[in-house]
Amino acid sequence: MVMTTAKLILLRVYCVTIGKTACGANFLRQLLVRELITHRKGVEKYVASSKYFSISELE
Amino acid sequence: MTMDSELFRDIALSQIPRILGFGDRSISSKTFGCFDRFYWHYRLIDFPNERFQEVALLLGLLYRKSFPGNIYFGKGKLAEWADGIWKFWITSRNPDGSVNEAYPNERSFCATAFSSLAITETLLLHNENPPVGIERTADWLSQHDNPIVSNQQAAAGLSLQNFYILTGNEAYRKAGEKKMNILLSQQNGDGYFPEYGGYDIGYLSITLGLLAQYQRKNPVERISESLRKASRFIERKVEEDGRYEVKGTSRQTQFLYPYGLRLLNSPVLGRLMNGLRAGRVIQPAWLDDRYVVQLTTDYLMTYLDMQHGDDNGKTNLA
Numbered sequence: 001m002v003m004t005t006a007k008l009i010l011l012r013v014y015c016v017t018i019g020k021t022a023c024g025a026n027f028l029r030q031l032l033v034r035e036l037i038t039h040r041k042g043v044e045k046y047v048a049s050s051k052y053f054s055i056s057e058l059e
Numbered sequence: 060m061t062m063d064s065e066l067f068r069d070i071a072l073s074q075i076p077r078i079l080g081f082g083d084r085s086i087s088s089k090t091f092g093c094f095d096r097f098y099w100h101y102r103l104i105d106f107p108n109e110r111f112q113e114v115a116l117l118l119g120l121l122y123r124k125s126f127p128g129n130i131y132f133g134k135g136k137l138a139e140w141a142d143g144i145w146k147f148w149i150t151s152r153n154p155d156g157s158v159n160e161a162y163p164n165e166r167s168f169c170a171t172a173f174s175s176l177a178i179t180e181t182l183l184l185h186n187e188n189p190p191v192g193i194e195r196t197a198d199w200l201s202q203h204d205n206p207i208v209s210n211q212q213a214a215a216g217l218s219l220q221n222f223y224i225l226t227g228n229e230a231y232r233k234a235g236e237k238k239m240n241i242l243l244s245q246q247n248g249d250g251y252f253p254e255y256g257g258y259d260i261g262y263l264s265i266t267l268g269l270l271a272q273y274q275r276k277n278p279v280e281r282i283s284e285s286l287r288k289a290s291r292f293i294e295r296k297v298e299e300d301g302r303y304e305v306k307g308t309s310r311q312t313q314f315l316y317p318y319g320l321r322l323l324n325s326p327v328l329g330r331l332m333n334g335l336r337a338g339r340v341i342q343p344a345w346l347d348d349r350y351v352v353q354l355t356t357d358y359l360m361t362y363l364d365m366q367h368g369d370d371n372g373k374t375n376l377a
Contacts, residue, residue, distance in 0.1 A: 012105070015163045022155070025166045037255055047310045049261070049350050054313055055339045056302070 064365035066332055067317065071359040072128050074343045075121065078114060078352055084140055092143025093151075096348070109158035110170050110349070112148040113177035115141055117356040119184045124363055141185075145178050149190055156195030157203075168205045171196060172214035173353075176269075179221035189225040197222035201234035204241060209252035210262045212242045213269035220276050232277075239273060242266075243285050250292030254309050260296055261312025263289065268319030268357065275322070290323045297327045301334025314341045314354060317361040328361075 018024035036046035082094040090099035094111035097104050118141040121131040131137050152158050153166060160170035175196050182189060200219055205211045219235030222228070242252060251258035252266045267289055274282045297303045297315070305311050320328040334340030343355040 011162060015165075019162075019164045022166065025164055029165070029167075045255075045310075047312065049346075050311050050313065052313055052341055052345055052347075054305075054341065 063332060064362050066335055067358045067362040067365070068126065068128060070335070070342055070344070071355050071362060074351055074355045075117075075131065078117065078355065079140075081111060081348060081352075082114065082140060082144070084136075084143075086139065086143070090147070092140065092145075092147035094144060094352075106159055106163045107147075107151055108160050108170070108349070109148060109151065109167075109174045110160050111352065112144055112174050113356070114352045115144040115148070115181040116177040116184070117352060117359065118144065119181040120356070120359055120363065123184060126363070126366065141181065145181060145190070148174060148178055149192065152196060156197070156199040158196075166199075168203055168215070169208070169211045171200060171203075172211050172218055175200065176214050176218040176221065177356075179218055179225060182225055183221060189222075194222070194226065194228070197226070197228070197231050197234075201231065204238065206241050206245055207253065207255055209242055209245060209254055210265045210269070212238055212245075213252075213266045213273070216242065217269050217273045217276075220273055224276070235273075236277070239270070239282070242270070243281060246285055246288065250288035250290075252289065257309030258292075259308045259310035259312055260293060260303050260305075261314045261316070262310055263293055264314075264316040264319055266319075267293070267323060267325075268316055271319050271322035286323055290320075290325050290327075293320075293327055294325065297330050299330050299333060300337060301327075301331040301340040314346070316354065316357045318357045318364070321361045321364050 014024070014028060019028055040046075081096045083090045083092065083099045085091060088099070090107075092112075093099040093107050094114045095104075095107040095109075098107040118131075118137050121129060122134065122137040122141060123132075125132045148158070153164065155166070157166040157168075157171045158174055159165040160167040178193075197219060200215050200222075204215075216235045216238035219231045219238065223232035223235065246252055247258070249258075251263055254262045267286065270282060270286055270289075274286065301315065305313055315327070315331050317328055317331055319325075320331065331340060335342055343351050343358060346354055
């Protein structure tokens with residue numbers, strides 16, 4: 001799943017409206033953590049600091 | 060000086076010109092001190108990722124520590140840029156003191172913990188008074204936790220300890236202690252600190268460094284024992300060439316942060332060095348812009364500790 005223009009616009013609208021509140025920010029964070037990390041069973045989890053080149057890929 | 064320490068020094072120094080290029084170094088610019096190039100230079104995004112401001116500590120160390128190859132020692136420009144970095148961080152925080160990493164108004168626990176840690180370490184290094192308003196970030200950190208992500212929890216605890224040292228506010232010391240107690244209580248019986256429910260070697264190496272630094276500032280036997288357990292766990296996982304099995308780890312990171320291994324005298328440090336010499340393990344140059352600063356800083360701190368036995372305690376520049 002990649003970012004699309006529509007999703008980005010939706011995210012930004014949320015960020016500058018409901019997301020400006022602590023509750024709104026918290027809800028979004030929990031939703032993203034859930035969708036990208038904790039509930040991704042059998043599917044790769046999102047990890048920002050990963051997927052760098054490794055020598056073992058040549059083996 | 061030993062050959063071993065030069066390895067970390069040379070790798071760290073090799074990244075400095077690249078990292079300096081990330082920053083807006085024009086003092087007349089409205090974004091002076093911002094190190095998110097996608098924000099101030101490319102103008103492709105609408106907010107700065109505050110984690111780039113962690114570069115303040117790297118520049119502070121380069122400015123203050125004299126060692127072979129460090130052409131940045133004592134250079135006024137570095138002090139000017141470092142000043143701009145933390146000032147940009149202070150002014151671009153959210154009103155509640157938190158900061159953003161991935162989107163506007165995010166209030167990221169991770170970015171707030173790590174960036175405030177770097178900023179407070181820098182202020183301590185320069186013996187600066189805490190800037191007005193910095194307490195908002197300490198207050199925010201005190202009120203928030205992220206216990207399922209141990210490395211972030213450790214960063215927050217250490218940052219709060221720094222806030223206490225800077226401000227003398229006992230509440231921050233207690234808040235930091237509480238965070239560390241939560242972290243210690245989560246330690247798995249095998250010795251690792253969980254990251255989203257499992258173990259991750261890369262993040263564990265970060266947590267080890269943070270907890271060991273906290274132990275230096277606030278010695279507690281319980282922490283020492285915890286560190287020994289975690290250290291033994293990582294020893295079992297990392298091979299002689301510094302590599303480890305990434306599959307099956309909870310976050311699948313591929314790096315090792317050496318500073319904690321150095322502070323704990325872990326044999327894994329030697330294994331990492333084997334891998335670095337052989338060109339077989341991830342090093343700062345292999346990382347993207349988003350994470351090169353943090354690993355480079357860790358390499359430099361490792362070298363400095365191997366040379367002088369200190370990270371921040373002594374300065375060569377008055």
